Amino acid sequence: MVGTASAGTTPGRTSSRRQRRHEATAEEIRQVARELMARDGTSSLNLRAVAREMGMTPSALYRYYASRDAILTALIIEAYDQVGETVEQAIAAAPLDASSTRILAGVHAFRRWAVEHPHEFGLIYGTPVPGYEAPRTESLSAAMRTGAAMFGELVRAVDSGLLVPPDDDTVPAELHPSLRELLLDPRAELPISAVALAVQFWMVLLGALSSEVFGHKPEPLAGGETGRLFFDYTIRQTLIAMGMARNAVEAGVSPPA
Amino acid sequence: MVGTASAGTTPGRTSSRRQRRHEATAEEIRQVARELMARDGTSSLNLRAVAREMGMTPSALYRYYASRDAILTALIIEAYDQVGETVEQAIAAAPLDASSTRILAGVHAFRRWAVEHPHEFGLIYGTPVPGYEAPRTESLSAAMRTGAAMFGELVRAVDSGLLVPPDDDTVPAELHPSLRELLLDPRAELPISAVALAVQFWMVLLGALSSEVFGHKPEPLAGGETGRLFFDYTIRQTLIAMGMARNAVEAGVSPPA
DNA sequence: GATCAATCGAGAACAACGTTCACTTTGATG
DNA sequence: CATCAAAGTGAACGTTGTTCTCGATTGATC
Structure with a gap:
C-alpha cells in the first residue's frame, strides 16, 4: 500500500x-x-x-493513507511509541538506588505525558473509537512498550528484594493459569502473586490517569498541582500495599513538576 | 423545548x-x-x-430532541441512572453483616452492568465524545449516584469499625483542603484519610472496569469468569490495603456469576 | 538529453450525515 | 363544528469520507 x-x-x-x-x-x-x-x-x-x-x-x-481510519491507526501507533519512549527514558535517567525513585520517575512521566496530550491519551487508553480499528499485530509491540517498561521496574524491585510479594497461595488458584500465561517469557523467576500485583498496579495507574484526563474524578483533586500530589500519594500508597517497604517508598523522590 | x-x-x-x-x-x-x-x-x-x-x-x-447531542445526553443521563439504581439495589439487597459482603455486592453489580452494557459504560466513563456534551447541572446528580452508593458503604464500614483508615497525617498536608472540600455535607465524622481512600477506591474500581471493558488489560485476565475472579480478587486486596480487617474481607461473599 | 512509467495532485462526483424550513396532516379542545 | 398546536413529510443545504478520471510532475533508463 x-x-x-x-x-x-x-x-x-x-x-x-x-x-x-x-x-x-x-x-x-x-x-x-x-x-x-x-x-x-x-x-x-x-x-x-x-x-x-x-x-x-x-x-x-x-x-498517503488508504482511509481516515488508517491515519487514526498511524496516530495511535505513534502515540503508543511516544509515551513508551518517554517513560523508558524517564526510568533510565533515574538513579538505581534502593527506593521507589525509578518507579516514581516512570509513572510521573506517564502522567505528565497524559495531561499534556489528553487527546492522544484518549486515543490509546480511552473508548475504542470505531468498530475495532487497531490491527493488533502492528500496534501490539508499540502498545506493550509503556507497560513493559513499568513491569520491568517492578521485576527489578522484586529481584532486589525491595518489594516482597505475598505468598502465591494468597491469589485464588483459578487465576494461576491465566497469570502464568502472562509471562510469555518463561524465565519466570517471578512468583505468580507478583504478576497479579503488576496487573493491579497497571489498573490503578490507568484508572488514576483516565479519571484525571477524562474528568471522572472529583474536581478538587483533578487540578494541576493538586492532581499531581494526589497521584503521587496514590501511587506510593499502592506500592506500600503491594509489599514494598514503607521506608523505601518514602525514600523515593518524585520528579519536579 | x-x-x-x-x-x-x-x-x-x-x-x-x-x-x-x-x-x-x-x-x-x-x-x-x-x-x-x-x-x-x-x-x-x-x-x-x-x-x-x-x-x-x-x-x-x-x-422530540433538539439535536443529536441532545439524544446522546439523554442516553448518558439514563445510563447513569440505570447503573446507579442497579448498584443501589444490589447493595440494599445484601445482608448488613460485619463483612465486605455489601461492598462486594455493589462493585459486582457495577461490573456486571459494565460488561453487559459496554457501549453505555463507554458513554459515561470513556472518552468524552464531542467537545463537552454533558450539561453538568442536569446530569450531575445522576452521575454521582453510583459513586455515592459506594461511598455510603465505605462510610458505613468506617463507622462500624470494620474499616479503620490510617492517621490523617499520613496523607500529605497539601491535599487536606481539597479532600475536605469533597465532603460538601460537613457532617464530616469521616477522617480526611478515609476520603482519600474513597477516591482511591473509586479510581481502582474505574480502572479495573475500563481496563476490562475497553480491552486495555492483558487478554488472559479479561475473559468472563476469569475476569470476574480477578476483579473480585483485586477488590478484596484493595479493601485489605485500605485498612479493612483481612478476616472481614474474606468473610464477605461475592454474588454468584 | 529524450523517453516512459510511476507517482502526485486536482477536480468533479457520489452517498450519507446532521440540520433547517415550509408544508400538510392530525387529533384533542373551545 | 371550528380551531390551533403538535406530529410528521419532503425537499433542500452544507458537511463529511471516499472514488474516479485526468493532467502534471518527477526520476530513472536507453
Missing part, C-alpha cells in the same frame, strides 16, 4: 528520493492531524480540514 | 394524553438508539438510522 521496497539501483537502499519525500508528506499529515485534534478539542479527525490546512485536495491524502 | 406544562383542563395534571404519547415516542427513540449503538458496535449515534428504524423521517425526530 504505502511504498514497499522499490526496484531501485541499490537493492539495500530502501529510501529513494521519492520515498523520503513520501514519508515526509505522510508525517506532515500526521502532524497537522494532531494539531487540529488538539485545537478543535474533538477527538474525531476531520480529513478535509487536514487537507485544507495543508493546501491540498482531500483526495490527495489518499496517496 | 420538550413539552413544559401545558394549559390543559386540569392544571395539576401534568400528563395529558398528548404528553404521554410524546414521552412514549421519545423513549422509543432512546430505545432504538441504544439498540443500534449496540448492534453496529460503533458508539457514534446515527440519527437517520434511528429514524429509518422507526419508520419516520429524520426531521421528525427534531420534534
Whole structure:
C-alpha cells in the first residue's frame, strides 16, 4: 500500500528520493492531524480540514493513507511509541538506588505525558473509537512498550528484594493459569502473586490517569498541582500495599513538576 | 423545548394524553438508539438510522430532541441512572453483616452492568465524545449516584469499625483542603484519610472496569469468569490495603456469576 | 538529453450525515 | 363544528469520507 521496497539501483537502499519525500508528506499529515485534534478539542479527525490546512485536495491524502481510519491507526501507533519512549527514558535517567525513585520517575512521566496530550491519551487508553480499528499485530509491540517498561521496574524491585510479594497461595488458584500465561517469557523467576500485583498496579495507574484526563474524578483533586500530589500519594500508597517497604517508598523522590 | 406544562383542563395534571404519547415516542427513540449503538458496535449515534428504524423521517425526530447531542445526553443521563439504581439495589439487597459482603455486592453489580452494557459504560466513563456534551447541572446528580452508593458503604464500614483508615497525617498536608472540600455535607465524622481512600477506591474500581471493558488489560485476565475472579480478587486486596480487617474481607461473599 | 512509467495532485462526483424550513396532516379542545 | 398546536413529510443545504478520471510532475533508463 504505502511504498514497499522499490526496484531501485541499490537493492539495500530502501529510501529513494521519492520515498523520503513520501514519508515526509505522510508525517506532515500526521502532524497537522494532531494539531487540529488538539485545537478543535474533538477527538474525531476531520480529513478535509487536514487537507485544507495543508493546501491540498482531500483526495490527495489518499496517496498517503488508504482511509481516515488508517491515519487514526498511524496516530495511535505513534502515540503508543511516544509515551513508551518517554517513560523508558524517564526510568533510565533515574538513579538505581534502593527506593521507589525509578518507579516514581516512570509513572510521573506517564502522567505528565497524559495531561499534556489528553487527546492522544484518549486515543490509546480511552473508548475504542470505531468498530475495532487497531490491527493488533502492528500496534501490539508499540502498545506493550509503556507497560513493559513499568513491569520491568517492578521485576527489578522484586529481584532486589525491595518489594516482597505475598505468598502465591494468597491469589485464588483459578487465576494461576491465566497469570502464568502472562509471562510469555518463561524465565519466570517471578512468583505468580507478583504478576497479579503488576496487573493491579497497571489498573490503578490507568484508572488514576483516565479519571484525571477524562474528568471522572472529583474536581478538587483533578487540578494541576493538586492532581499531581494526589497521584503521587496514590501511587506510593499502592506500592506500600503491594509489599514494598514503607521506608523505601518514602525514600523515593518524585520528579519536579 | 420538550413539552413544559401545558394549559390543559386540569392544571395539576401534568400528563395529558398528548404528553404521554410524546414521552412514549421519545423513549422509543432512546430505545432504538441504544439498540443500534449496540448492534453496529460503533458508539457514534446515527440519527437517520434511528429514524429509518422507526419508520419516520429524520426531521421528525427534531420534534422530540433538539439535536443529536441532545439524544446522546439523554442516553448518558439514563445510563447513569440505570447503573446507579442497579448498584443501589444490589447493595440494599445484601445482608448488613460485619463483612465486605455489601461492598462486594455493589462493585459486582457495577461490573456486571459494565460488561453487559459496554457501549453505555463507554458513554459515561470513556472518552468524552464531542467537545463537552454533558450539561453538568442536569446530569450531575445522576452521575454521582453510583459513586455515592459506594461511598455510603465505605462510610458505613468506617463507622462500624470494620474499616479503620490510617492517621490523617499520613496523607500529605497539601491535599487536606481539597479532600475536605469533597465532603460538601460537613457532617464530616469521616477522617480526611478515609476520603482519600474513597477516591482511591473509586479510581481502582474505574480502572479495573475500563481496563476490562475497553480491552486495555492483558487478554488472559479479561475473559468472563476469569475476569470476574480477578476483579473480585483485586477488590478484596484493595479493601485489605485500605485498612479493612483481612478476616472481614474474606468473610464477605461475592454474588454468584 | 529524450523517453516512459510511476507517482502526485486536482477536480468533479457520489452517498450519507446532521440540520433547517415550509408544508400538510392530525387529533384533542373551545 | 371550528380551531390551533403538535406530529410528521419532503425537499433542500452544507458537511463529511471516499472514488474516479485526468493532467502534471518527477526520476530513472536507453
